[in-house]
Amino acid sequence: MGLQEEILSRILSIAFIVAGILIIYWITKRAAIKRAETTNDFYICPKCGSLKVKMVTNLPPAARFIGATGSQNFTCMNCNYEGIAPIVHKEDIEMFRKDLKKK
Numbered sequence: 001m002g003l004q005e006e007i008l009s010r011i012l013s014i015a016f017i018v019a020g021i022l023i024i025y026w027i028t029k030r031a032a033i034k035r036a037e038t039t040n041d042f043y044i045c046p047k048c049g050s051l052k053v054k055m056v057t058n059l060p061p062a063a064r065f066i067g068a069t070g071s072q073n074f075t076c077m078n079c080n081y082e083g084i085a086p087i088v089h090k091e092d093i094e095m096f097r098k099d100l101k102k103k
């Protein structure tokens with residue numbers, strides 16, 4: 001095997017390794033994006049079962065600065081409920097709403 005061929009084969013093997021790393025990087029990145037897209041947990045209004053709840057942090061910025069998480073309040077855009085909102089899994093939303101109607 002000549003010197004040129006040896007260099008060429010080395011370049012090729014390096015290229016394969018780099019390509020392999022790039023593919024792994026791409027796959028993990030894709031998986032991370034997919035995970036972010038399929039967020040299955042939602043804040044739900046405990047009063048009407050609406051998912052249109054907005055998080056309201058009614059702490060002064062100074063309190064947040066020192067790390068106080070305090071009262072995490074939610075406002076429902078549908079029924080104006082104010083207070084804490086439970087996190088419900090996507091598949092449990094219907095069950096949660098049915099349960100609300102029973103009361």
Ligand SMILES: [Zn+2]
Nearest residue numbers: 045048076079
């Ligand atoms: Zn509501």
